[in-house]
Amino acid sequence: MTTQTGATDLRADVIIVGAGSGGCVLARRLLDKGARVLLLEAGGSDTQPGTGLLIRAPAAFPKLFKTGVDWAFDTVEQPHAGGRRFYWPRGKVLGGSSAINATIYIRGSRSDFDGWGEGWRWEDVLPAFRDIEKFTGEGGEFRGDAGELAVGHRAASHNLSHAFVQAASSVLGVPALSSFNHGTLEGAGILESNHHRGERQSAFRAFLRPVLHHPNLTVLTGARVLELLWEGTRAVGVRLRWKGRTLDAPAGGVVLAAGAVQTPQLLMLSGVGPKEELTRHGIGVRVNLPGVGAGLQDHLAVPVIFRSKVQSLDAGSEGAAFAQWLLNRTGPLASNIAEASAFVRSGPDLEHANLQYHFGPAYFRDHGFQRADGWHFTVGPVLVEPHSSGRIGLSSADPLAAPRIDPQYLSDERDLRALVSGVRQAREIAAGEGLGQVNAGEVLPTTALQSDTDLGEFVRQECATLYHPVGTAALGDGDEAVVDRQLAVRGTQGLWVADAAVMPRIIHANTNATSMMIGARAANFVSLKL
Numbered sequence: 001m002t003t004q005t006g007a008t009d010l011r012a013d014v015i016i017v018g019a020g021s022g023g024c025v026l027a028r029r030l031l032d033k034g035a036r037v038l039l040l041e042a043g044g045s046d047t048q049p050g051t052g053l054l055i056r057a058p059a060a061f062p063k064l065f066k067t068g069v070d071w072a073f074d075t076v077e078q079p080h081a082g083g084r085r086f087y088w089p090r091g092k093v094l095g096g097s098s099a100i101n102a103t104i105y106i107r108g109s110r111s112d113f114d115g116w117g118e119g120w121r122w123e124d125v126l127p128a129f130r131d132i133e134k135f136t137g138e139g140g141e142f143r144g145d146a147g148e149l150a151v152g153h154r155a156a157s158h159n160l161s162h163a164f165v166q167a168a169s170s171v172l173g174v175p176a177l178s179s180f181n182h183g184t185l186e187g188a189g190i191l192e193s194n195h196h197r198g199e200r201q202s203a204f205r206a207f208l209r210p211v212l213h214h215p216n217l218t219v220l221t222g223a224r225v226l227e228l229l230w231e232g233t234r235a236v237g238v239r240l241r242w243k244g245r246t247l248d249a250p251a252g253g254v255v256l257a258a259g260a261v262q263t264p265q266l267l268m269l270s271g272v273g274p275k276e277e278l279t280r281h282g283i284g285v286r287v288n289l290p291g292v293g294a295g296l297q298d299h300l301a302v303p304v305i306f307r308s309k310v311q312s313l314d315a316g317s318e319g320a321a322f323a324q325w326l327l328n329r330t331g332p333l334a335s336n337i338a339e340a341s342a343f344v345r346s347g348p349d350l351e352h353a354n355l356q357y358h359f360g361p362a363y364f365r366d367h368g369f370q371r372a373d374g375w376h377f378t379v380g381p382v383l384v385e386p387h388s389s390g391r392i393g394l395s396s397a398d399p400l401a402a403p404r405i406d407p408q409y410l411s412d413e414r415d416l417r418a419l420v421s422g423v424r425q426a427r428e429i430a431a432g433e434g435l436g437q438v439n440a441g442e443v444l445p446t447t448a449l450q451s452d453t454d455l456g457e458f459v460r461q462e463c464a465t466l467y468h469p470v471g472t473a474a475l476g477d478g479d480e481a482v483v484d485r486q487l488a489v490r491g492t493q494g495l496w497v498a499d500a501a502v503m504p505r506i507i508h509a510n511t512n513a514t515s516m517m518i519g520a521r522a523a524n525f526v527s528l529k530l
């Protein structure tokens with residue numbers, strides 16, 4: 001599958017590897033600055049038969065799992081989480097993971113970014129967030145209304161989601177909020193989404209599709225980058241597989257935006273990474289950077305599910321839901337399943353809320369692969385301040401092989417304790433004012449499980465990724481930093497990273513908005529050096 005637009009040769013000022021959240025925003029902002037951009041995406045178009053409509057219908061995202069638009073990675077066995085291998089979906093399509101995600105739009109908090117330090121504090125990143133947003137609600141100093149990305153409340157939220165907000169705020173003693181995007185992550189509220197008239201707005205749809213015929217833009221789909229090309233320590237292009245051929249594409253600079261899983265893999269395949277890891281796989285060391293692949297963090301979610309006395313989102317026929325969505329872009333498929341959230345501290349001594357409940361007026365377990373008849377709602381505690389961290393390594397020097405993914409889930413005891421407390425609190429919320437009246441009984445973990453030991457075992461067996469890996473090419477100043485504060489790869493020239501990999505510490509919320517913000521800011525740094 002190929003999309004070739006604008007200029008037809010492969011010569012560019014900048015090559016961007018990966019048309020995901022970071023890559024699409026970066027490409028658009030570089031075009032705006034007059035650069036010639038070659039964007040290389042391993043996946044295909046987002047309008048392919050079989051997946052195109054499922055990408056556009058927001059609540060259909062679980063139907064995209066393990067299809068052709070999903071890399072469908074697996075972690076290595078996780079010794080602290082029942083020895084399980086965790087399934088990790090990642091988008092392999094124009095738009096990347098923003099084309100298969102749950103469309104929640106949420107920035108991190110002021111303290112998240114202040115913690116990243118110089119150049120990345122809240123005051124530094126806020127203009128970039130505002131710049132990308134076309135916010136449909138009440139504006140104000142924190143919001144942008146002139147950007148490309150539709151942001152705001154969905155046209156409709158389920159009554160159960162409103163009941164959750166009421167119950168969570170009264171049980172947890174936190175305020176009911178109209179938005180989480182003002183820099184503070186405390187309270188309960190309906191989540192904002194990236195929807196436009198009932199359809200998903202991926203980063204590709206918002207930022208690139210409108211300018212696809214720009215003369216300075218070439219987008220190649222089905223273009224798998226294998227490694228970087230070098231002159232000494234200067235990146236001067238990439239080698240790629242495209243239409244069964246291996247090609248070399250030169251450029252004035254290269255930006256990796258292949259995501260937190262594959263950006264470190266590409267760096268290592270190109271000789272940039274921890275010396276021992278490269279040597280083990282027979283790869284020559286160009287720059288010994290021990291931080292590449294290290295510092296991997298993710299958010300873990302636990303399904304706590306109840307039967308509902310009122311009709312839930314997933315109760316009707318799938319065919320009818322699809323017909324309604326096709327007709328006027330309303331109904332269950334115009335939802336994003338995780339419609340509401342609440343942020344709370346699992347203990348009084350914590351500085352920040354470390355749990356984010358995701359509420360869905362539906363049965364959501366095992367990425368949606370496991371279904372159940374009847375009406376349900378899910379109150380899923382998600383650990384947004386994990387202490388465990390792992391790494392991305394190589395499984396082989398073969399660029400077409402999947403990398404070795406080891407998040408080391410629950411290796412820090414505090415993470416298990418926080419999630420167990422989250423399960424207990426989810427039960428309280430489900431019994432709270434508003435939700436208690438429609439709660440027809442606990443399905444998961446089941447009321448039989450009450451002790452810390454039993455609930456701990458339940459968490460180990462049932463927890464799943466909330467799809468937010470970050471930190472594998474972290475920005476900073478120390479020895480473990482992979483990129484500097486302008487996102488340039490240390491020890492190299494002409495090479496940058498612009499995706500979720502650069503987050504030096506996972507934010508306390510969903511990671512898509514921040515990945516796009518990183519793409520937007522990267523354009524400023526890269527264009528200065530071209």
Ligand SMILES: Cc1cc2nc3c(=O)[nH]c(=O)nc-3n(C[C@H](O)[C@H](O)[C@H](O)COP(=O)(O)OP(=O)(O)OC[C@H]3O[C@@H](n4cnc5c(N)ncnc54)[C@H](O)[C@@H]3O)c2cc1C
Binds near residue numbers: 510
């Ligand atoms: C199922 C799911 C649900 C999620 N839900 C939400 C949500 O509701 N809200 C939220 O805020 N966040 C959510 N996230 C997380 C969010 O989408 C990601 O953090 C964000 O998209 C990451 O952006 P990125 O630019 O780092 O990588 P990606 O968007 O993953 O982009 C990387 C791109 O690089 C391409 N690529 C990789 N390797 C190569 C190569 N060698 N050559 C060429 N191209 C390559 C990939 O195909 C992909 O298109 C979700 C993620 C998933 C997977």
